[in-house]
Amino acid sequence: MSETSTRPRTANGAGLFGAEVRAWRTQTGLSQRELGEKANYGQQYVAKVEAGERLASREFAVSCDRAFGTPGTFSRLRERASQQGYPAWFVPYVELERQATGILNYSAMLITGILQTADYARAVFRATNPREDTETIETKVARRLRRREVMEGDAPPLLWCVLNEGCLRTVVGGRGLMRSQLAHLLAEAESPHVTLQVLPFSAGAPPSVGSFTLLTFGEGPDIAYADAATSGLLIDSTAEVVEVVAVYERLRAAALNPDESLSMIGRVMEGYV
Numbered sequence: 001m002s003e004t005s006t007r008p009r010t011a012n013g014a015g016l017f018g019a020e021v022r023a024w025r026t027q028t029g030l031s032q033r034e035l036g037e038k039a040n041y042g043q044q045y046v047a048k049v050e051a052g053e054r055l056a057s058r059e060f061a062v063s064c065d066r067a068f069g070t071p072g073t074f075s076r077l078r079e080r081a082s083q084q085g086y087p088a089w090f091v092p093y094v095e096l097e098r099q100a101t102g103i104l105n106y107s108a109m110l111i112t113g114i115l116q117t118a119d120y121a122r123a124v125f126r127a128t129n130p131r132e133d134t135e136t137i138e139t140k141v142a143r144r145l146r147r148r149e150v151m152e153g154d155a156p157p158l159l160w161c162v163l164n165e166g167c168l169r170t171v172v173g174g175r176g177l178m179r180s181q182l183a184h185l186l187a188e189a190e191s192p193h194v195t196l197q198v199l200p201f202s203a204g205a206p207p208s209v210g211s212f213t214l215l216t217f218g219e220g221p222d223i224a225y226a227d228a229a230t231s232g233l234l235i236d237s238t239a240e241v242v243e244v245v246a247v248y249e250r251l252r253a254a255a256l257n258p259d260e261s262l263s264m265i266g267r268v269m270e271g272y273v
Contacts, residue, residue: 013081015052017061020077022050024068039063054136056081086143089231096223096234098150102216105161106208106251109170111181112161113144114151115188120181121145123173151193160195162251163261164206168198168268175272182269189262197255198264207250214241214248 025035025046032046039046039060048054056064061078065071086094097103097114105112110124121144125137150157163185171178189196199206212226224235224244235241256264 013086014049014054014056017056017074017077017081018050018052020074021046021056021064024064024070025050028068030067035064035067038067057135087231092234093225093232094147096215097147099217100150100157100215101218102158102160102214103150104214104216104248105159106212106248107161107163107167108206108209108211109164109166110172110211111163111167111185112211112213114147114159115161115185116144117177117181117184118145119177120172123177127172151191156193158193158195160197160252162197162199162248162255164199165201165264168265179269179272182265182272185265186262186269189258195258196261196265197252197258198261199251199255200264203254207247207254212244212248214244 021035025032030038031043032050033043036043036046040063041060045054045060049056049060056078058075058078061074064074068074103114105114111120113121116124118141121141122137125132125140129137129140151159168182172181185196188194210226212224215223215225217223221236221238222241222245224241226233226235235244255261
């Protein structure tokens with residue numbers, strides 16, 4: 001990878017951190033190889049950091065502060081970047097999720113991210129990103145788990161999730177991992193702010209074949225978010241959101257009631273031995 005082709009590709013946290021590294025490295029007259037040597041990393045690693053393809057490690061940020069004579073600057077920037085290190089297309093959703101009074105989700109095949117355990121999230125990221133290194137996967141897992149913080153405040157949103165039965169029966173990461181994940185669902189459902197329903201296979205064709213989330217707000221219009229293969233789509237058109245709400249109501253009507261749903265989750269969990 002040539003240095004001249006290295007450009008931050010997105011405005012996410014990793015991209016912004018990488019742009020600063022490149023600017024300071026250029027100003028101080030260091031090559032990527034020379035900076036890598038000072039930080040005990042290879043030139044390829046520096047190139048990926050500068051391109052925003054990888055969020056730098058804490059150790060690399062500390063080394064940048066030493067190399068550039070900026071005590072603590074890159075360390076603090078790296079911490080801020082890790083808080084906002086989602087893909088650029090996902091950042092608007094994360095910000096809206098933090099403000100929502102209600103998070104209404106339909107999970108068609110995989111359990112929604114905010115209810116995933118670390119091991120489940122890790123298995124999902126590994127399956128969808130088989131060529132990524134362990135550090136990158138772990139960064140993604142940490143960001144996903146951080147989204148739970150919205151449920152830990154004094155006034156958490158209502159989290160209502162309709163899980164297709166396929167979410168319970170798709171063995172992600174092994175049977176033991178699935179048992180732990182379903183136990184986690186049962187524990188989360190003990191909160192008065194969390195409601196779970198299961199849409200059983202016996203309900204027939206579901207009203208939606210794909211996963212989506214509705215974000216509701218005390219003031220202002222509601223927002224819908226739909227997953228896509230490599231990105232996501234925010235829907236703020238009032239007419240379209242009304243249609244999504246109607247689909248969600250049909251899903252809730254077709255699903256088992258919350259008590260029956262928790263019983264089913266428990267039965268499936270006990271089968272993972």
